[in-house]
Amino acid sequence: MKIGVLGTGVVGQTLGAKLVALGHDVMMGGRSATNDKVLAFVEKTGGKAGSFADAAAYGELLIHCTRGDTAIEVLRQAGGDNLAGKILVDISNPLDFSRGFPPSLSISNTDSLGELIQRELPKTHVVKTLNTVTAAIMVDPAMIHGQHSVFVSGNDKYAKGKVMDLLRSFGWQAIIDLGDITSARATEQMLPLWTRLYGVLGTGNFNFAILKA
């Protein structure tokens, strides 16, 4: 499948490399098509490089993994028309480090970044997922033994089904559909616990398992 990755950080690089390895045609989009990190991705993986708009136009499915505080600006650069009718996997979190560590959230409780992005792109099927695990775990959940979970939120059932197929191809088994995009509030609000646990455990390579009685 043609996949556009919007974001050149650790998450974008890790996901992009995994998608290339799985045989997808991947274009990484950055602020420009000649951005250093985009070119590093091309050199390392053999994937393609473009601007945010190039990658948005190229992909049948898009993955958004820029920082929460740049998300809306990046998606405007990507272009609503390029994203219309497509699935946008949103992995970003609205982390606000302006008060130091641990971060607070710039949007939470009665709204979420997932919902904000869905409102910004009403013709796009936004599916929030993978935002509760670190990049290494996203693409290799088998690093952690046991039935640990990833969550999916979105308004369109077909889009969620396609994203769940993609997650299964990464090795995810315990995928929990939390509901419509408003349920992104629930996973984004896990980040305060995630950052505390990162401090306590001394690693980001952990995840949550849901155990029933």
Add this chain to the structure above:
Amino acid sequence: MKIGVLGTGVVGQTLGAKLVALGHDVMMGGRSATNDKVLAFVEKTGGKAGSFADAAAYGELLIHCTRGDTAIEVLRQAGGDNLAGKILVDISNPLDFSRGFPPSLSISNTDSLGELIQRELPKTHVVKTLNTVTAAIMVDPAMIHGQHSVFVSGNDKYAKGKVMDLLRSFGWQAIIDLGDITSARATEQMLPLWTRLYGVLGTGNFNFAILKA
């Protein structure tokens, strides 16, 4: 140990009965000492009954388990002088059902109910815990197989140690000290996920396990 339970709902009844069964001297406090639920507790368990102030004066350790929206009023009735120098285990969550289900939080992100209670009672050692599991699991974690976790937040290490001892006496093994009382933000913000999972799983008898790579 003499323990005062502030709250007569399912959490208070369940915890009170468990504490009596473990051999503690328990007084349940309600709006009055002749409140129906308080008297039912006495009849069922052989524990003692009192007002919030009676229970606060009686207990060497106190457990607060009223609803988040009544917490401060209840603690004022209990009386700051009765609570001074003591450990107050806070199990409440700031759930706001005014917009329906799932609830939002009445305080979150850059503050928490745990912190609000600590500010209200500066001479009391507030320890937030157990607020991420349903009452049945609180007192019988062995209902769920595996190393699922309970979290502890508080400013005073000795107080947290005493509360962890109490948790171990309930059967808790994987107890995670998240840090000072500001880390109550993290566990209170798990409630949006908890309520979504309650809907998806069709039961509240579940918990989170933290699995490391």
